[in-house]
Amino acid sequence: MTIDTLPRLTRKDFVSDQTVRWCPGCGDYAILAQVQKVMPDLGVPKENIVFISGIGCSSRFPYYMNTYGVHSIHGRAPTLATGLKLANPELSVWVVTGDGDGLSIGGNHLVHTCRRNVDLNIILFNNRIYGLTKGQYSPTSPAGLRTKSSPMGAIEQALNPISVALAAEATFIARTVDVIQDHMGDVIQAAAAHKGVSFVEVFQNCVIFYDGAWEPFSDRGIRDDNNIYLEAGKPMVFGKNNDKGLIRTTAGFEVVTLGEQYSLADLAVHDVTSDTNAWMLSRLTYPMPMGVIYQVQRPTYNDLLWGQVAAAKTKAGASDLRALYNASDTWTVSDDGQPAQSGIKGEVPQEIDEAYFAEVMERVHANGDLIDLLSEMTIEDLDPQGPITVETSARMDNALSVMRQKDIGCLLVTSADRHLTGILTEHDLLTRVAGRVENLHEVTVAQFMTPRPTALPLDAPLVEALHLMSTQGFRHLPIVDAHNLPVGVISVRDVVRFLITAI
């Protein structure tokens, strides 16, 4: 389905039937409203959107979104989101977390999810307090904060979420404020558009346990003098009257007033791809950087993983369980309970045939009509050579002279009652006979053949033979009738010849 054909969705389509149960005045309401408002503009079908959260006030979020969602366990949302995105890369997967959920109990997962660059959108609601458990200090609480668990003041250094994300190699890092609605909408849109992990810190107010934690940056009257709204490639100007800016000095950013001494041209330009720039911004508290602080492109984990799947399929061909089970030394026990010939696996020899074969196959793949043709054609159309057979009890010297006389690469081996029991190929001679057996007159074909070869009926589609040859490295395929009596044999050479005439 393309975007054009999508029914036009509205904010209402993303509102679930569940009653929202945050405290009145909680900053989460504003974030929810803005996310619901932005969703219709993402160009993603609603059924492809998934919200995954951990535990905490913010983590109730998925219940209120009329999308797919998981309310998981404390700190682990990024792990579920990762598994989900890898299972189905088509999905737009969102992680909703908080300062406790994401940076304390889930710190490890957040860091590793960022560095892997899984294509997820992570929104971290930072209210600098534990709300759901009723007011303990969090990993972003300022030192000295008095809470129920720190009555004499917190004695821990706070974490800086933006610095953490940067150190964790996130490829998109942004910050916004719950009550600055348009700004938040833009940031969320940008996060959604970024291919790779997007980390968004939202300054969010907890009215009950830490009201006003972000007041300088959220209060309508003063925030524009305290925040700098970053724009990629633009000079770093801020202030209610756009009268202040940042210049780069050897020590970092310095705030200057525009006017007599400094003009717009003197200000630092926001290089969104520079990690040095991003690091300095992450440490800045006046003005507080808002917007996209850092954004670079790096291959995503999900693309790389599925890329490996595609590459492996191209190389190894379609999955074949039988071949997988047999990808080891094997041996056969016959009906009398005695071991017959073992099939010790060696390297599949790379011969000129194979390179040429691969080249031809490439041309085949490029030609869709030919695929159809090959599916309709059967092995019979190839007019296979009649089989040249020997019995299992035949002496090897006799078998070899037959191969020499007839100039053939393989012999089909039959039991006394004429049924196909094995195949003796040049490869067998090369790996099992040459240099190992002194007197060929004393040994029998049964000792050196490959037992129970894969065989096809005459009416099998030609593509099946092609598939077996390309995935299993077979250079000869026995053809049998319904009673397992050999009726012919086809070789890679036969197939290649046929393809050349067909292309």
Next chain:
Amino acid sequence: MTEDQRPVVIQELESVVIRFAGDSGDGMQLTGTQFTNTAAIIGNDISTLPDYPAEIRAPAGTLAGVSGFQVHLSESDISTPGDAPDVLIAMNPAALKASLPDMQPGASIIINTDAFNKANLAKAGYENNPLHDGTLSNFRIYEVPVTTLNRNAVADVAGLSPKEINRSQNFFALGLVYWVYDRPLQSTIEWVNKRFKNKPEAIEANVRALRAGYYFGDTTEAFQVRYRIKPARLRAGHYRKISGNEAMALGLVTAAQKAGKPLFFGAYPITPASDILHALAPLRHFEVLTFQAEDEIAAMGATLGAAFGGVFAATGTSGPGVALKSEAMNLALMLELPMVIVNVQRGGPSTGLPTKVEQSDLLQVMFGRNGESPLPVLAPATPGECFDMAVEAFRLAMRAMAPVIILSDGFLANSSEPWPIPDPDAIPPIPVEHPTQSNGGDRFQPYRRDPVTLGRPWAIPGTPGLEHRVGGLEKSPDFGNVSYAAQDHQRMVNDRAAKVARLADIIPDQTVFGPEEGELLVVGWGGTYGAIHAAVAHAQNQGYAVAHAHIRYLNPFPRNLGYILQRYKRILVPELNMGQLSLLLRGRFVRDVISLNKVEGRPFKISEINKTITELMAGA
């Protein structure tokens, strides 16, 4: 052949137990594996027990650093790596000292005398040289200066350092044992050629060492007898050698293929489960998505996320990993999503004995989560059965829409046996249904259960109209809205338990080996199968009316298990723990049982179980 060549007798044996023991850097695992491969290919039945230290390189020459590999070859169906070695290859004094307690009088010991110097004797804690002080008077000793002989054989291979020369001495020992047991060198030579494809000097050295060991056996006077173990009369078919971890990996990917699904395998490296991850990682062409997570918790979380996304998802770990995963396993139970959790048990508690076998996580997986948290639990009995149980686990997971646990163990994981290669076309497909239409009109009901299985619909993201939320909070039936209502919680707890219990409707009945009723039933589970089976068979041959029931379905139990337990006067439960199945049987069936417990980090010996059986029967 020269005229004065001494006659060498070839004696036929039914079976033999051989242990290769040396320093953990001596390549004993490789030596044992090569010997096993060759034996398997020429048709012996095999069972192996690798026994190695947890440290990659424990201090050389010490008891802690001894690495052993025991293999049991037989012409008949065998089920254990053997109680006591008939032959020990001791590469140094520590290896000798560590193995002697397991040796029976009369056994043969091939000793690398070059390693029996003062320093090595001291490291092994020998005050006197055991070669000279009578310690070994009960054994048949073959003194072979392996290091010197090997050095002479390999010395003129160009481009080898003295260290590299000595590194090939395990192949000398292997060659010697090949001669003694009349085995062909071919398969090992092929392996060497493949393994050292780009190192011709290493091929040369190892092949020469192997041949030198073989010819040494041929020319020295020390060995008067060669032995031959006839090929086993295995059932007709196509075989390969397989370990439990390999079989588990093949089973997991087979289940996914049989459902037409990718396989997601989220794991964190842990002994002895990592080989499952290693076996799956190269299978990208089967759409196998292996994910090495940052920790055990993330491995479980990602597995859950993948299951929510609609693929076949599994994770593999050991007991300490299950401890970390428990919280997310409980969430998986609450979300009611299908997935498989493999626990390759090792010695516990805590870090415990990482490389040793134990069955002590049964109660952990049954009860080690908060709340009422019943999960299906399966236990393969042999390495090959890990394959069947992996497929079975996904089949049950699909039916119950629940995570299913497989309890393997360190013995099954690393032990090898001949495996009749199954026909993939004969394995039934695993039907999977993802609804595309709402089951409840306007509002899809994610927790509306199938009336028979009590499983819930597996609606996956990307399906229009079925958008829904799931979570770890308790929920209302059908709609799955968050609910703490009294009757809702009771009902959901009941349903989650009932759907697991109802798996008993489709799992096979418990079978019994031996009389259907009588004096004594020996009940086991998991990797102790071989030892129990052999001990019971032996007791039956002694004339005792003893039967063996091996439980592969631990939750729920097979429906007829209670009935079976009633049919015998006494029940003996051998376990490599302190009585965990015993506790379950007592609690579930109100039936007293006799526990035979052992936690020594090693499998049961047949004789240990047989002794208990005969004591009980004699006292009966």
